[in-house]
Amino acid sequence: MARSLLQSRSLLAACAVLVGVVALVVAVGVIPQVRVANVPDISPESAVPAFWVSVGIHLLAALVLVLTATLSKGRSRISTSVLVVAGIAMLAFGFVLGDAGLAFREAGSSMRMVTTLLFLCVAADVLAGALTVATAFLRPARA
Numbered sequence: 001m002a003r004s005l006l007q008s009r010s011l012l013a014a015c016a017v018l019v020g021v022v023a024l025v026v027a028v029g030v031i032p033q034v035r036v037a038n039v040p041d042i043s044p045e046s047a048v049p050a051f052w053v054s055v056g057i058h059l060l061a062a063l064v065l066v067l068t069a070t071l072s073k074g075r076s077r078i079s080t081s082v083l084v085v086a087g088i089a090m091l092a093f094g095f096v097l098g099d100a101g102l103a104f105r106e107a108g109s110s111m112r113m114v115t116t117l118l119f120l121c122v123a124a125d126v127l128a129g130a131l132t133v134a135t136a137f138l139r140p141a142r143a
């Protein structure tokens with residue numbers, strides 16, 4: 001049982017790292033390029049604050065995963081609920097970033113790097129969200 005709890009904690013930590021990397025990629029790779037972009041139909045004045053909100057939400061989700069992994073001693077109703085909500089939220093964040101990636105893809109080749117980074121972030125969010133929901137139910141029950 002201890003090994004399984006350790007595995008679930010490690011998996012939650014890996015999910016937290018994935019979500020943290022998404023926040024870092026958006027903050028360092030996407031926002032600077034969007035800020036200087038000159039693309040019709042996309043205003044940097046509204047896109048940049050939205051991306052900063054996304055960074056904050058991703059960091060908050062990573063914090064929730066780390067706290068749940070370290071503080072919970074097994075599967076309980078509260079920890080399972082927190083993990084399921086966090087996992088579904090990560091899936092939703094991924095779809096929001098995917099929508100932004102599609103918008104920048106239509107902007108043309110000048111935003112190709114932003115589009116690529118956003119789609120990689122979508123993949124990381126979907127993976128982290130799915131693993132978080134699975135881990136919520138596969139963790140050993142509290143002793």
